[in-house]
Amino acid sequence: MSLSFKEMVKGINPKFLDFYRLETLQVNLGDMCNQHCMHCHIDAGPKAGKIMSKEVMEEIIRFLRDHKGHILDITGGCPELNPNFRFFIDEVHRLTSRLMIRTNLTILVEKETDWIPQWYRERQIVVMASLPCYTKENVDKQRGDGVFEKSIKALKRLNELGYGDSYELNLVYNPGGDFLPGSQKKLELEYKKELFDNYGIIFNNLLTITNAPLGRFKNYLKACGQFEQYTNLLVDNFNPESAESIMCRRLISVDWQGILYNCDFNQAAGLPIRDKTGKILGINDIKEAIQRKFEIVTAKHCYCCTAGAGSSCTGVLV
Template sequence: MGVSPEKLAGFYKTHVNVKRICEQIQFKCLETLQVNLGNVCNQKCSHCHVNAGPDGKKIMSRMVMEEIIAFLSRHKELTVDITGGCPEMNPDFCYFIEKACEVSQLVMVRTNLTVFLENGFEWLINWYRDHQVTVIGSLPCYTAENVDSQRGSGVFEASIKALRLLNEAGYGVGSGLELDLVYNPGGAFLPPDQQQLETDYKRHLDREYGVTFDNIFTITNAPIGRFRKSLEAQGRLEEYFRLLEENFNPLALHNVMCRTLISVDYRGILYNCDFNQALDLCMKDKHGEPVTIDRLDEILEQQIKIETGKHCFCCTAGVGSSCTGAIVK
């Protein structure tokens, strides 16, 4: 008789050093290329792991974009996941999106939503529609108080306006234009059940604001960047690390995003995930040198080592976490 996954997970949590398990995570195959266009943003959120803001200086050049497009043209099956900062504020953003859409089947953009209301960006939603871009918007709660405390005064109201505009353009209303939302906790705790949260979000946003969307993704806060500084200021950093480790779920190891995703920074340097990118924990070749996008084909033919650290427990706690939400059903 076989052992159930739940019993096996209990055994690992009781008898095995979970840090050693995380160090044994193996890269499976590349399914998603995540591209971080830089850390310029019109917001300055308290939880941001890349320390993005209006004063951001990291901006991907067109030269690096061209190297990424060249790679994507050889791997048209890949999902392209575009993030930042606020990726739309990269001066060559439209160039990159157009080229990516030409060679890739699925292009997703992670947006803070409020950028659609900024002067000079009002046309962007219809442009997304015309290019069939999947929109993933950040909305950490469905109440103004919680959103504004994390993202800034007036952000919730602006986000609702942006969501209505997206609905008017055909997003999130069953037309095939996908609109997803991202939830992250407003403090040092794990996300609630993703399915129940999606139900609550849909009911509340539709009833109160007439807003609809497709899916919600719950993402656990990584103890890095501004969130780490906030925890340190409160004297709660080690407490949060304990929370993540005590809720370690071995079942999440099979689906952690670093097994199928590679992240590219504004310089073209590669990472196992966007969190590693924020920590400058890059992928390295056998000589210990950072690997860049122009060498990705070469690296994919080798055994890719996944760089890990204590922050990795944010992806294996509870039902797990990834850029597309919970990973344990």
Template structure:
């Protein structure tokens, strides 16, 4: 029996289960994706039909305009495949000092998508690329055959365009199975050594992210009979030093319909932030300060954020 995450958090500090101060608006453009990864928590695929439309994008643009200084973090699915991706980037120009695109990299090597690297550069976007290992076999096992070579080709192109030097290029590691990531600093050093030695590739930071026991990864754990063990693993490695830094204290996540969540994991679990009348809160109804002091919707999957060095969309919390 695994103790309640909410209780563990309260024991460290009752304030940690409330929202602190808005810094990042994460926007999920939908569940369409060119890949089909085993660890995917949003069940994205080529069959994805959820797609953020222009009216919701306009609400987000308005929100960013009304609350200057926020980071915009764009995710999916494969966010670039949303037909309104360009529109979002063009409309948020000058409205968020830091705009990050979470890319699976391989999309930029697909026929018809070769314009993406230049487009990202011309808009000064930070690219956060998934590369769950520096070894080909492990990447292809998790993401599909040929994905590693496509990712390497794209990373080289991004380097040519100034990514990794003048423009920020970060990579994301996540474990290939039901174990925790190694230490972020050491992994980053290993990635840098391998990618530079083998391909001359440079990048800025490596973010280690713990797999959340939800979505396709949960299905995989259940099929292997290891869901309970994984939950016990992440709960057993609860690190109180990470508790106050969980990203949901400073980030909101918006789905394709404009609903507000505490994070992308809660979004995948359909656990929206509740408005005062108990219904789901929409970005069109939210004021930036309106999140302060709100209780975060916590559940047992939250243990993935506080295990070991901790985990967030920008990597470890106590590295």
């Protein structure tokens, strides 16, 4: 019988599953999205209904006012579709050392939301844009018909505004199926060449992220009879060197209701952070939570963070 993730990591060093310190607060504004991608680990889409309220945002803002200088990583769904998105970003962008927004790109060229790229630049927001391939065929297969064309249009708009040069634009790659990402450096070079040669597009960094066997991607794997095979692939490729750097040692994730998790994957898996009594912790408990060395909640999907070169929301770990 294979070891649990917890046993594997603790076998290397028991401290590797202790929360170390808060560097990044990741905030998930909800699961509303204008796309419906095959690999989505949170099952987002146009009909989703978990939307962070202004009240929860205000609690997060209060925490950030008292704890300035953290990295803030905004995600969703499509975060731009939260009705209070502008309010929230305007309140927090001066409180952080680095504000990153994860965008699906297509939202940046829709009629009602095409003001966003300029607005991002004015706030010097780091754009983290999903683009799982540089070919139309692969992007549309994974993310829906017409997504590639709109993504290219959005990237060109961002470049016109100085993104990829004076302002940071990073692309996020994830595999189009049940396999591990290739070398991040090699893929970045390929992306840079293909996007520049074919469309004149430039960007700063490519980040590769391993698909987590959760949400819609889990359903897809089960429907193809590949779930076991994929989870075994993650386990078989466990890389001890990546265990020390798993992102949850320096990151806390907040869901649409203000509940705290070790990461967005644990949100999708329904595994919140609890105190010693078993009480689920929320944003109001975060000051207390970050002061103690609590143990990270793990499960089998965690192997997606330690397979191969390791994986995190900011790319490979080793």
